[in-house]
Amino acid sequence: MNYSIFSLARAALSGHKNWKPTWRDAAPKDRYDVIIIGGGGHGLATAWFLASEFGIRNVAVLEKGWIGSGNAGRNTTIIRSNYGLPGNTGFYELSMKLWETMEQDLNYNAMVSQRGVLNLYHSDAQRDAFARRGNTMRINGIDAELLDQAALRKMLPFLNFDNARFPVQGGLLQRRGGTARHDAVVWGYAHAASELGVDIIQNCEVTGFTRDANGKVTGVETSRGKISAGKVGMAVAGSSSRVAAMAGLRLPIESHVLQAFVSEAIKPLIPGVMTFGAGHFYVSQSDKGGLVFGGDIDGYNSYAQRGNLPVVEDVCEGGMALIPMIGRVRLLRQWGGIMDMSMDGTPIIDKSPVDGLYINAGWCYGGFKATPGSGFVFAHLIARDQSHKEAALFRLDRFQRGAMIDEKGQGAQPNLH
Amino acid sequence: MRIVCPFCGERELGEFTYLGDAKPQRPAADAGEDAIYDYVYLRDNIAGPMSEHWYHGGGCRAWLKVTRNTLTHEISSVEPAAGAGAAKVGA
Numbered sequence: 001m002n003y004s005i006f007s008l009a010r011a012a013l014s015g016h017k018n019w020k021p022t023w024r025d026a027a028p029k030d031r032y033d034v035i036i037i038g039g040g041g042h043g044l045a046t047a048w049f050l051a052s053e054f055g056i057r058n059v060a061v062l063e064k065g066w067i068g069s070g071n072a073g074r075n076t077t078i079i080r081s082n083y084g085l086p087g088n089t090g091f092y093e094l095s096m097k098l099w100e101t102m103e104q105d106l107n108y109n110a111m112v113s114q115r116g117v118l119n120l121y122h123s124d125a126q127r128d129a130f131a132r133r134g135n136t137m138r139i140n141g142i143d144a145e146l147l148d149q150a151a152l153r154k155m156l157p158f159l160n161f162d163n164a165r166f167p168v169q170g171g172l173l174q175r176r177g178g179t180a181r182h183d184a185v186v187w188g189y190a191h192a193a194s195e196l197g198v199d200i201i202q203n204c205e206v207t208g209f210t211r212d213a214n215g216k217v218t219g220v221e222t223s224r225g226k227i228s229a230g231k232v233g234m235a236v237a238g239s240s241s242r243v244a245a246m247a248g249l250r251l252p253i254e255s256h257v258l259q260a261f262v263s264e265a266i267k268p269l270i271p272g273v274m275t276f277g278a279g280h281f282y283v284s285q286s287d288k289g290g291l292v293f294g295g296d297i298d299g300y301n302s303y304a305q306r307g308n309l310p311v312v313e314d315v316c317e318g319g320m321a322l323i324p325m326i327g328r329v330r331l332l333r334q335w336g337g338i339m340d341m342s343m344d345g346t347p348i349i350d351k352s353p354v355d356g357l358y359i360n361a362g363w364c365y366g367g368f369k370a371t372p373g374s375g376f377v378f379a380h381l382i383a384r385d386q387s388h389k390e391a392a393l394f395r396l397d398r399f400q401r402g403a404m405i406d407e408k409g410q411g412a413q414p415n416l417h
Numbered sequence: 418m419r420i421v422c423p424f425c426g427e428r429e430l431g432e433f434t435y436l437g438d439a440k441p442q443r444p445a446a447d448a449g450e451d452a453i454y455d456y457v458y459l460r461d462n463i464a465g466p467m468s469e470h471w472y473h474g475g476g477c478r479a480w481l482k483v484t485r486n487t488l489t490h491e492i493s494s495v496e497p498a499a500g501a502g503a504a505k506v507g508a
Contacts, residue, residue, distance in 0.1 A: 241462035252458040254437070255487070300435040301487045303464045308418045308490075310431040343458045399458040400450075412457050415435060 003107055022108075023190040026199035028227050032060045034382055035220060035229040037206050037243060039063025040072040041182070042360055042367065043235040044189035044200070045375020046382070048106070051196035053376070054383035059198045060229075062222060064205040068186030071237055074305075074337035075368040076260050076292050078273050078284065080117040080177035081142055084133035087393035087405045088346065089140050094390045095373025096142075096176060102372055108188030110180050111287070116272030117177030118147075120159075120322070122166040126277055130172040137174070145173045155271070160324055166278035168322075177273060179284055185371055209247050209357070217247065217356035233358040233382050235374075238303075238338030240361035247354045251361065252343040252399050254414040257302040257336045258294065258365045259311055263329045265289030274322075281318025290332060293319060297339060297365060299415040306336040339365045344404035345417030349378055350387070350396040358382050359396060364417050418490050423497055424477040432475025439468040439482055439498070464488055470498055 001007065001020050011019055034050055036043045039061045050056040061067075079099050081092035103110050121127045127146075134144035148170045149161060161168045190200055201224070208221040210228065219228035236243050244251050270285040283293035295315035298307045312334065320327055342348060342362030347370070352359045360378045363370065377391035387395070398404055399412075410416040421427045438460060444452040464487055471481045482498035485491065 241460070242464055250459045250461065252460070254460050254462050255464075300485075301437070301462065301467060301469070302490065303488050304490055308430050310429070313431075400454050413437075415437070 003109075022187055023194035023200055026060070026201050028060065028062075028201050028204060028222070028224050029199065031219075031228045032199070033058040033230045035059075035227060035232045036061045037220065037232065037234040038070075038236040039067035039190075039200060039202065040070050040235065040237070041068070041185050041189065041371035042237070042363075042374045042378070043233075044186060044193055045371050046233060046235060046360070046378045047198045047200075047375075048189045048193040048196070049376045049379035050383060051193055051198055052105075054379055056383055057197040059193075060227065061193070061198060061200050062204045062206055062220070062227075063200070063202045066202050067190055067200060068183055071337040071339070071367060072186045072371075073183055074260065074335055075182055076282070076284070076294050077179045077182045077286075077368065078117065078177070078282070079112070079180055079369040080174055080273070081369075082117060082119065082133065082137060082144065082172065082174045082177065083407060084136045085405050085407050088407055089136060089142070091373055091377070091390045091394070092370065093140065093142050094376065095370050098372030098376060099180065099369075100176075102185075102188070106188040106192040108184065108191050110184040110188045112178070112180045114176050114178040115284075116173055116175045117275075118171045118173045118272060119275045120152075120168050120171040120277045122169055122278045124169075127169060134172050143174055143176050145175070147171050147173055156274070158269070158323060158325055160322055163321060166321065179273065182368060189375070206243065206246070209354075211354075215355060217354055231356055231358065231382055233360060233378060235360040235378065237340040237361060237363045237367055240340050240359070244352070244359065244361075247352065247357055249352060249354065251348070251359075251396075253348075253362050254301050254341045255303055256297045256299070256339050256341045256415055257304060257307045258297045258339050259307040259315070259334055259336045260292070260294040261312075261315065261334045262286070262293075262332050263291040263326070264332045266291070266329060276318050276322045279314070279318035279321060281315055281322060283319065283323075291326065291329065297341070297415060298336075302336075303338055304336070305338055307334075339363070340367075341414035341417060343399055343412045343414055344406040345408055345410065345414075346405040347374070347394050348396050349374065349381060349391045349394040351381070351385070352396065418492070420471065420473075420481070420483060420492060421495055422473050422476055422479070422481065423495060424479055425473065428473070428476055432473060433481075434472040434474050436470040436472065438463070439470045466493065
């Protein structure tokens with residue numbers, strides 16, 4: 001169905017009894033041109049771009065549980081394109097531009113809200129590093145503003161500006177950054193892809209790949225039977241190593257748990273997204289009033305989708321150091337998601353060494369903002385067998401070639417990215 | 418998650434630092450680039466019981482070899498990793 005002010009009015013006047021499911025829950029067919037493993041934001045976006053941009057409509061998205069039940073439903077909903085390294089800068093801006101048109105493109109309200117993303121700096125050296133990143137962004141046509149303390153005092157009077165150890169000196173602001181409603185992004189892509197004929201198949205776990213005599217992937221074995229395919233793409237962040245292992249591949253990835261938190265609802269306080277530059281703490285306020293925040297990953301390999309208390313303490317300490325007045329706000333919920341931590345902190349979007357299998361992985365804890373861009377370039381790769389120019393550096397073999405994209409400069413230690 | 422250090426007893430997680438999978442072994446100095454690539458970058462990324470190196474920085478400062486299930490965080494054994502972790506980080 002198509003959503004408009006009229007469909008909303010019609011549904012309201014008939015007591016909201018006539019809403020139809022927004023996407024079709026399909027049963028698997030015997031064969032598809034393309035199978036995407038993983039019904040999260042990236043997988044569904046890939047399917048939609050395959051159908052809408054690249055004319056491949058005989059597509060299935062296979063999801064082990066229900067769509068959006070992994071990291072797409074567990075993130076802190078931030079969108080931004082404030083990266084400084086070649087490879088990242090252009091790709092995330094491509095994604096940002098797609099966020100700006102997504103709701104019209106999909107005919108779905110994803111509550112994209114460009115309320116600004118502000119990275120705070122606390123020393124002269126950090127200001128210089130932020131100025132450099134801001135300049136890189138502006139040279140590439142991306143908005144960035146370096147704000148001093150006086151400007152921030154007007155904007156955010158409640159910050160702990162005079163902290164003895166980490167005074168807030170200023171910040172780098174990207175006004176076009178912000179937040180989006182994460183579940184609605186999943187449903188929006190499902191809605192639009194389903195309208196174009198994509199089969200979204202839930203409760204269908206991939207258990208293996210079928211290969212021909214030359215080793216080419218010819219389809220997948222699933223908990224709902226064998227399905228053959230011309231090409232198979234995997235977008236299963238968190239479980240990439242496990243799925244790749246079914247094709248005999250080892251990846252430069254470790255799975256780690258990242259926790260996120262939401263407080264009880266309070267009156268409007270935080271106008272945009274804010275990040276503390278002296279520890280790791282980032283926060284925004286949801287439209288319902290809860291403070292949505294997070295920090296570092298726990299730091300050890302995990303598939304458990306729950307974390308431990310030291311990180312809870314560390315994140316809350318970061319919040320207290322930056323905004324002392326939130327000390328009496330109660331924590332409402334916390335949860336954990338499994339991150340594909342790559343060895344340089346940057347994603348992998350590439351053909352795999354196995355013919356017919358395409359990899360979209362290694363999103364670390366930055367996958368949500370990349371959802372539309374990732375879908376677009378992955379669809380491009382699958383449809384044309386060639387990397388999109390904005391994803392041309394996200395190659396699987398870059399570690400062998402010494403062409404890492406290490407935004408934080410941490411080296412091959414995934415729990416530090 | 419708590420770790421029972423063989424030297425200090427049961428201690429909270431914040432005292433420990435994680436290094437990672439204990440399986441990769443540093444290749445010989447004359448091993449080829451592929452062996453180095455494999456050692457530095459590729460991981461089994463096990464879902465299940467995994468042997469790993471932890472450092473007890475908040476206690477005895479010993480390197481430990483911990484067997485832990487990555488699906489449940491359950492720890493089944495902790496033993497000293499004499500030299501193993503220290504060699505890996507070049508200490």
